[in-house]
Amino acid sequence: MFTKKKKQIYLDYAAATPVDPVVLHAMQPYFSASFYNPSALYTPATEVKQDISDARTTVADYLGSQQDTIVFTSGGTESDNMAIFGVTRKHKNIATLQHRNTKGHIITTSVEHSAVLEPIRMLEKEGFDVTYIPVDSDGLVNAKDVADALREDTVLVSVMYVNNEIGTIQPLADIGRIILKWRKEHNTAFPYFHTDACQATNYLDMNVERLHVDLLTANGSKIYGPKDVGILYVRRGVPLEPLVLGGGQEFGYRSGTENVPGIIGFATSVELIIKEKEHNLVKHLRDYFWTKLKKEIPGVSLNGPTVDSGIRLPNNLNVYIEGIDAEALVLYLDAKGIYCSVGSACSNIVKERSHVLEAIGKKKEFAGSCVRFTLGRDTTKKDIDFTVEQILALLDKVKK
Numbered sequence: 456m457f458t459k460k461k462k463q464i465y466l467d468y469a470a471a472t473p474v475d476p477v478v479l480h481a482m483q484p485y486f487s488a489s490f491y492n493p494s495a496l497y498t499p500a501t502e503v504k505q506d507i508s509d510a511r512t513t514v515a516d517y518l519g520s521q522q523d524t525i526v527f528t529s530g531g532t533e534s535d536n537m538a539i540f541g542v543t544r545k546h547k548n549i550a551t552l553q554h555r556n557t558k559g560h561i562i563t564t565s566v567e568h569s570a571v572l573e574p575i576r577m578l579e580k581e582g583f584d585v586t587y588i589p590v591d592s593d594g595l596v597n598a599k600d601v602a603d604a605l606r607e608d609t610v611l612v613s614v615m616y617v618n619n620e621i622g623t624i625q626p627l628a629d630i631g632r633i634i635l636k637w638r639k640e641h642n643t644a645f646p647y648f649h650t651d652a653c654q655a656t657n658y659l660d661m662n663v664e665r666l667h668v669d670l671l672t673a674n675g676s677k678i679y680g681p682k683d684v685g686i687l688y689v690r691r692g693v694p695l696e697p698l699v700l701g702g703g704q705e706f707g708y709r710s711g712t713e714n715v716p717g718i719i720g721f722a723t724s725v726e727l728i729i730k731e732k733e734h735n736l737v738k739h740l741r742d743y744f745w746t747k748l749k750k751e752i753p754g755v756s757l758n759g760p761t762v763d764s765g766i767r768l769p770n771n772l773n774v775y776i777e778g779i780d781a782e783a784l785v786l787y788l789d790a791k792g793i794y795c796s797v798g799s800a801c802s803n804i805v806k807e808r809s810h811v812l813e814a815i816g817k818k819k820e821f822a823g824s825c826v827r828f829t830l831g832r833d834t835t836k837k838d839i840d841f842t843v844e845q846i847l848a849l850l851d852k853v854k855k
């Protein structure tokens with residue numbers, strides 16, 4: 456899909472996917488011939504406005520929702536922030552519940568992406584009570600733990616669909632049903648249920664009715680679309696305070712002239728999702744990869760659910776290799792043209808140990824010997840064979 460200069464093997468699709476050429480082609484006119492501000496009144500501008508509207512419909516159809524529930528944003532991080540601050544700020548304004556000494560209660564998990572954890576930590580500092588639901592050794596949340604954590608002042612529950620480090624798929628529909636039941640029994644609109652579905656969009660059921668979610672985050676850069684564009688699904692009737700005020704674009708939820716090429720690119724990448732086919736393709740290769748690693752690399756073990764558990768994303772392989780320095784391995788592999796990651800791309804920057812591996816009960820030092828490989832549309836069996844061969848050849852060099 457992308458031009459390979461020297462031999463390059465990309466195994467970091469959970470960090471970013473290459474933009475599909477069809478997506479790029481669909482975006483191009485909006486940089487040049489169709490550059491108009493969609494809010495303007497002349498004909499070519501209204502045509503751009505219509506194209507945005509069509510893009511919104513495409514995305515809404517994919518989620519099984521309505522056109523007016525899709526808000527285009529600048530990506531996963533903004534959508535997560537928008538959902539979390541948007542609901543909790545509105546809740547303060549409504550002041551439906553005067554409870555305890557808190558500003559309200561939030562439920563989330565110990566394995567969320569930092570785009571969810573950091574806004575929630577900020578709210579915690581501002582006086583919200585937060586329950587961090589623990590996970591089991593597979594990284595799985597028990598829906599019953601969410602049920603037990605619900606309180607009358609719970610405003611928001613935020614549980615990611617798929618973990619970006621170890622690929623665990625959370626039981627969203629079960630949690631959603633528990634929340635629905637709670638709201639009915641307590642005759643309240645709260646709490647609202649948000650999910651960060653960035654890693655899931657390409658592979659899993661995204662129907663918001665079947666998942667029983669009120670707010671859902673997705674982004675372009677994980678689905679062969681452009682970076683810096685995403686959506687927040689906002690169920691009709693969910694009160695949400697905007698983060699960005701101004702001209703009132705995006706139904707008033709997100710002001711500012713629309714990122715038209717990004718929006719068109721996002722919708723086109725959604726149109727190109729070939730869920731089942733790609734699921735089977737990458738799962739087959741991922742399973743082959745794992746079998747080969749187990750056979751050829753001494754002291755290797757899998758982090759997260761087993762490959763046939765049905766609760767692991769089909770393209771994710773996160774492994775511990777006894778006694779190695781993972782960062783050294785990633786850098787030596789880079790020199791061979793093989794690109795993979797230690798833990799997650801986002802925690803690389805701060806170089807903190809993985810909060811996800813810690814949450815599944817691993818010791819501090821453990822994370823330093825873990826590597827994440829994530830596969831995609833362009834991965835081949837030959838890529839896998841070469842990668843395993845190179846890891847084997849590098850083992851002595853990267854011993855700690």
Ligand SMILES: *Cc1c(COP(=O)(O)O)cnc(C)c1O
Nearest residue numbers: 530531532568570619653654674
């Ligand atoms: C990539 C990712 C994000 C961040 O999305 P951006 O578009 O880079 O802001 C958030 N959550 C998850 C689970 C992700 O994988």
